[in-house]
Amino acid sequence: MVIRLVAVAAFATLVACVPQPAPDSDATPAVAREANDAVDRRQLMADLTILAADDMQGRGAGTPGGERARAYVVSRFEALGLAAPPSGRLQPFQRQGRRGPVSGFNVLGVVRSTATPERWIVVSAHYDHLGVRDGQTYNGADDNASGVASLLELARRLRRTAPRHSVLLVAFDAEEQGLSGARHYVENPVVPLAATAVNLNLDMTAREDDGVLWVTGTHQNPSLRPPLEALAPVGPVRLRFGKDTPQDLGENNWVNASDHAAFHARGVPFVYLGADYHADYHQPTDDVARIRPEVFAAATELVLRAFRALDEGLDR
Numbered sequence: 609m610v611i612r613l614v615a616v617a618a619f620a621t622l623v624a625c626v627p628q629p630a631p632d633s634d635a636t637p638a639v640a641r642e643a644n645d646a647v648d649r650r651q652l653m654a655d656l657t658i659l660a661a662d663d664m665q666g667r668g669a670g671t672p673g674g675e676r677a678r679a680y681v682v683s684r685f686e687a688l689g690l691a692a693p694p695s696g697r698l699q700p701f702q703r704q705g706r707r708g709p710v711s712g713f714n715v716l717g718v719v720r721s722t723a724t725p726e727r728w729i730v731v732s733a734h735y736d737h738l739g740v741r742d743g744q745t746y747n748g749a750d751d752n753a754s755g756v757a758s759l760l761e762l763a764r765r766l767r768r769t770a771p772r773h774s775v776l777l778v779a780f781d782a783e784e785q786g787l788s789g790a791r792h793y794v795e796n797p798v799v800p801l802a803a804t805a806v807n808l809n810l811d812m813t814a815r816e817d818d819g820v821l822w823v824t825g826t827h828q829n830p831s832l833r834p835p836l837e838a839l840a841p842v843g844p845v846r847l848r849f850g851k852d853t854p855q856d857l858g859e860n861n862w863v864n865a866s867d868h869a870a871f872h873a874r875g876v877p878f879v880y881l882g883a884d885y886h887a888d889y890h891q892p893t894d895d896v897a898r899i900r901p902e903v904f905a906a907a908t909e910l911v912l913r914a915f916r917a918l919d920e921g922l923d924r
């Protein structure tokens with residue numbers, strides 16, 4: 609346990625030493641500027657690897673492993689200089705989950721905009737996973753250590769190039785137990801839902817084995833599609849729209865598949881970005897070793913450009 613804590617503390621120190629450049633103010637559109645700012649692949653993979661390590665014990669909500677994962681996410685939010693909302697860094701909750709009562713903590717960070725400070729984009733990724741079941745540890749590298757790592761990279765870039773809208777970054781807990789953290793959040797929102805222009809939800813951003821990062825939610829909110837349609841592929845990864853029409857049935861319909869569903873139920877527009885099902889989905893084999901860093905980095909770059917496109921396009 610001591611070794612584990614020292615390792616996490618060492619990483620926190622490492623990231624804390626990274627200098628934070630002042631937000632630039634040139635007139636180039638943020639979408640174009642983003643192309644010149646590379647993903648920090650080493651940090652991206654470090655975040656993924658730490659969250660999906662065996663000692664996180666599958667990050668089950670309400671377990672010691674989940675607590676360690678939360679401590680790590682908090683340390684990264686702090687290192688990145690993300691402000692806490694007035695209500696605090698953590699949002700605790702207790703609810704009836706899919707497998708009984710569940711307690712958890714959402715982790716919150718804020719980047720205020722000076723351009724449109726009172727209109728918000730809520731970017732989310734759940735940090736919990738399935739924990740240990742029948743003696744097997746479900747590390748959840750793609751689901752969803754990847755989305756959290758992508759969110760942290762987005763946070764780093766927002767500190768370099770300020771967004772047009774204010775941004776609330778949320779690492780949700782207990783997604784795997786009936787979207788419990790997200791459902792608690794929308795009942796107790798930190799920023800008003802009426803002032804929330806869109807929820808951008810990241811869940812499984814690493815395993816684009818087929819070269820596709822899916823965009824779900826523009827069938828429900830068509831005005832969000834044109835800015836995203838303009839995005840070119842990044843390396844081996846391209847966007848594809850779908851999994852959200854009445855013709856998409858069963859597990860091929862993702863409108864209610866992850867935390868964005870809680871926002872959708874309250875009438876908040878959503879965009880969900882994620883990879884398709886793969887053989888390791890919800891298996892103990894969803895490990896870091898199955899992730900190709902170049903694909904994950906490309907997908908994360910596409911996530912960042914999608915964020916900028918939405919941020920720029922919301923008021924057009």
Ligand SMILES: [Zn+2]
Pocket residue numbers: 734751752783811812866
């Ligand atoms: Zn997930």
